[in-house]
Amino acid sequence: MNAVSCTGVRHSFGRTVAVDDLDLEVAPGEVFGLLGPNGAGKTTTIRMITTLLPAPPGAIRVFGTDVAREKLAVRRLVGYVPQQLSADATLTGRENVALFARLFDVPRAARAEQVGSVLDAVGLLEVADRQAATYSGGMIRRLELAQALVSTPRLLVLDEPTIGLDPIARAGVWERIGQVRADTGMTVLVTTHHMAEAEQNCDRIALMHRGRITAIGSPAELRAEVGEHASLEDVFRARTGGDLTEDTSKGIRDVRATRRTARRLG
Amino acid sequence: MSAPPAAPPAAWGDRVLPRLFVSRVATMCLVELQKLRHDRSELVTRAIQPALWLLVFGETFTRLRVIPTGSLPYLDYLAPGILAQSALFVSIFYGIQIIWERDAGVLSKLLVTPTPRAALVAGKAFAAGVRAVLQALVVLVLSALLGVGLTANPLRLLTVLLVVVVGSAFFCCLSITIAGLVLTRERLMGIGQAITMPLFFASNALYPVQLMPGWLQVINHVNPLSYEVDALRGLLIGTPATLPLDLAVLVGAAALGVGVAAALLPRLAR
Numbered sequence: 001m002n003a004v005s006c007t008g009v010r011h012s013f014g015r016t017v018a019v020d021d022l023d024l025e026v027a028p029g030e031v032f033g034l035l036g037p038n039g040a041g042k043t044t045t046i047r048m049i050t051t052l053l054p055a056p057p058g059a060i061r062v063f064g065t066d067v068a069r070e071k072l073a074v075r076r077l078v079g080y081v082p083q084q085l086s087a088d089a090t091l092t093g094r095e096n097v098a099l100f101a102r103l104f105d106v107p108r109a110a111r112a113e114q115v116g117s118v119l120d121a122v123g124l125l126e127v128a129d130r131q132a133a134t135y136s137g138g139m140i141r142r143l144e145l146a147q148a149l150v151s152t153p154r155l156l157v158l159d160e161p162t163i164g165l166d167p168i169a170r171a172g173v174w175e176r177i178g179q180v181r182a183d184t185g186m187t188v189l190v191t192t193h194h195m196a197e198a199e200q201n202c203d204r205i206a207l208m209h210r211g212r213i214t215a216i217g218s219p220a221e222l223r224a225e226v227g228e229h230a231s232l233e234d235v236f237r238a239r240t241g242g243d244l245t246e247d248t249s250k251g252i253r254d255v256r257a258t259r260r261t262a263r264r265l266g
Numbered sequence: 267m268s269a270p271p272a273a274p275p276a277a278w279g280d281r282v283l284p285r286l287f288v289s290r291v292a293t294m295c296l297v298e299l300q301k302l303r304h305d306r307s308e309l310v311t312r313a314i315q316p317a318l319w320l321l322v323f324g325e326t327f328t329r330l331r332v333i334p335t336g337s338l339p340y341l342d343y344l345a346p347g348i349l350a351q352s353a354l355f356v357s358i359f360y361g362i363q364i365i366w367e368r369d370a371g372v373l374s375k376l377l378v379t380p381t382p383r384a385a386l387v388a389g390k391a392f393a394a395g396v397r398a399v400l401q402a403l404v405v406l407v408l409s410a411l412l413g414v415g416l417t418a419n420p421l422r423l424l425t426v427l428l429v430v431v432v433g434s435a436f437f438c439c440l441s442i443t444i445a446g447l448v449l450t451r452e453r454l455m456g457i458g459q460a461i462t463m464p465l466f467f468a469s470n471a472l473y474p475v476q477l478m479p480g481w482l483q484v485i486n487h488v489n490p491l492s493y494e495v496d497a498l499r500g501l502l503i504g505t506p507a508t509l510p511l512d513l514a515v516l517v518g519a520a521a522l523g524v525g526v527a528a529a530l531l532p533r534l535a536r
Contacts, residue, residue: 047374050378051377051378052377052378052536053536072382073380075378075379075380075381078378080374080378081375082374082375084369084371085370085371086371086372086374086375087372088297088301090301090305091297091300091301091304092304095297095300099293100375100379102289103376103379103380103381104379104380105286105289105380131304144375147375148375
């Protein structure tokens with residue numbers, strides 16, 4: 001059974017088609033990257049997978065569960081980290097994680113240990129009782145990772161997890177993701193527009209452009225299609241005629257919102 | 267580095283819907299108390315306005331005797347109205363918090379938890395009630411210090427807190443509903459300010475209904491704040507009140523508010 005299975009998925013915002021006839025299969029235990037420029041449809045795709053946007057019945061399944069018919073069951077399988085740095089700055093790190101432990105019905109007897117365990121796993125145990133307002137951007141992102149992991153999801157969905165972070169914080173976030181995956185065998189679905197990150201950290205990649213998947217495979221397989229020394233950027237250019245830095249969204253509202261949030265959280 | 271367990275125990279997800287609902291409401295109320303524990307300044311700043319109403323408006327109009335309240339001192343008549351006003355002001359801007367949570371990505375994360383939309387809205391609504399109760403306690407202490415003849419009956423005082431919670435839950439849902447319609451903080455601020463004072467002045471908080479012009483009496487009858495004030499006044503001061511009707515209207519309005527706000531919540535998530 002696939003971790004994620006999408007068949008003929010389509011979604012429009014008014015007249016703008018964000019996702020167009022998308023077929024996708026993510027195998028259990030793999031780190032799967034959706035790679036594409038802003039506006040390619042990556043976020044819309046994962047918002048449908050995570051039940052945030054409506055999907056037609058039968059079109060999307062998470063571990064065999066239909067996201068349209070069994071939303072609550074799907075949400076129990078998923079840990080989600082959105083693009084924005086989204087911790088509650090007025091709460092401590094521990095309270096932020098405990099909130100999600102309660103919302104996922106982690107039993108009271110196991111809750112404190114589970115919260116401590118995931119905070120330890122992301123390297124925040126020592127600062128867990130400080131307010132999140134005092135955390136750096138990288139620490140906030142790791143805190144969000146802990147929030148997503150506290151329910152021990154079978155599928156971890158990360159939307160641009162390193163956006164707005166400096167290179168050291170980005171490396172730290174990927175290190176934690178890799179470690180959790182190695183320790184637990186969790187499936188990870190991640191969106192990014194950083195080629196190097198996708199190449200280094202993903203088992204397989206789908207290149208998205210204007211709502212469609214233009215290529216899919218391991219980084220090595222994708223590069224081999226174009227040439228011996230080709231990069232993923234070359235693959236993308238060869239497939240679409242565009243490049244990964246173009247913005248097809250007619251705006252960078254989400255990126256701006258993320259930067260505002262990063263500044264707000266210090 | 268230690269790692270979290272590899273898979274969630276199956277028993278974590280077996281709660282039935284009513285228990286799930288109660289659990290989510292309790293969680294949201296707990297978070298609200300945690301936030302208040304970290305920053306109590308809002309309780310102090312929000313106490314200034316009701317203190318001014320009671321001290322300046324209440325004391326002055328008690329001496330002027332221009333508002334006929336029978337044998338009841340005007341300050342005693344006014345105190346429950348100001349209590350309801352404080353709770354209204356706390357809850358009516360809760361939609362701004364929802365919009366902030368949407369902008370910050372917090373709402374998306376909450377919506378991807380196994381929480382029905384209605385439970386999430388009810389959680390927020392009762393969290394507003396928790397904050398309003400703390401505010402109400404401040405107003406009650408102020409009123410007692412000013413010599414208002416408040417009841418000392420613990421059952422009545424507990425019912426007062428219940429009325430404040432349910433009333434605040436309704437106004438919080440109204441705010442979330444408006445947030446779901448207008449979608450931006452700026453518009454919500456404008457509409458919130460535009461409706462707050464009319465809600466207050468078109469209620470029995472400041473003066474008896476009999477003094478109102480006919481058209482205002484009609485508005486008063488469909489204004490949930492009036493039922494909240496009537497219940498609070500009856501419970502705290504002992505004036506004649508239709509408590510069962512007041513509670514029924516407030517509970518019904520809150521339930522309707524939860525339903526409508528929950529239906530509009532997905533608009534905020536898109």
